[in-house]
Amino acid sequence: MKKNKYKYIYEELAAQIKDGSFQPGELIPSEHDLSAHYETSRETIRKALTLLSQNGYIQKLRGKGSVVLDTNRASFPISGLVSFKELADQMSSDIWTHVVGFGLIQPEPYLQHQLQCSAKEEIWKVIRTRTFDGERVILDKDYLLKKHIPNLTEAICEQSIYAYIEQELGLIISFAKKEITVEPCTEEDKSLLDLNGFSHVVVVRNYVYLEDASLFQYTESRHRPDKFRFVDFARRHMK
Incomplete structure (x- = not known):
């Protein structure tokens, strides 16, 4: 013993x-x-x-x-490509989306690199917080190329950008590359999230592509670590 x-x-x-x-x-x-x-x-x-x-x-x-920690945390699929609203519809929590920043920008070098675009491109910048049971626990920062998404409104962003792209624009969102890291909280995180003493957040970076393999979106989703787990199903291929 x-x-x-x-x-x-x-x-x-x-x-x-x-x-x-x-x-x-x-x-x-x-x-x-x-x-x-x-x-x-x-x-x-x-x-x-x-x-x-x-x-x-x-x-x-x-x-x-x-x-x-809450062992009954909401599960976010690593390999799946679903909108937050689609995930929220499956959960029992009281969930709200609040748009805290919206508009067109021209990208600085970092975003030019992430979206593989020039400084002359126009980009939609959408900053949203996700509130679960009264606590702001996700900060989503979305950047979308206007040449692919010519019209966007704050009202659309409060609901589902993906639903608008697929149902209204008739585009097909095909695949994404994801990077997951744990990083120190930024001043923006501290301002917009209820961190409850946490000094780090889980950061999921998504590079999202249309059916023709055009990169149209870069997303940085910043999660308070005690509320979420990221899940996947993996199968070993036998030789």
């Missing part, structure tokens, strides 16, 4: 999180208190907490302790 005591502690704490003894957002007891409770060293407790963190049960917050 002593050799694997940290695993025993991990399993017991994980079970308490699953059965609701510890609620999402609640701090679990400190390393000192857990060490006294289990009559073991703080190093053993740290191993158990590290395992809890690695498996998505807790998030360690500097200077505060370990907060319980």
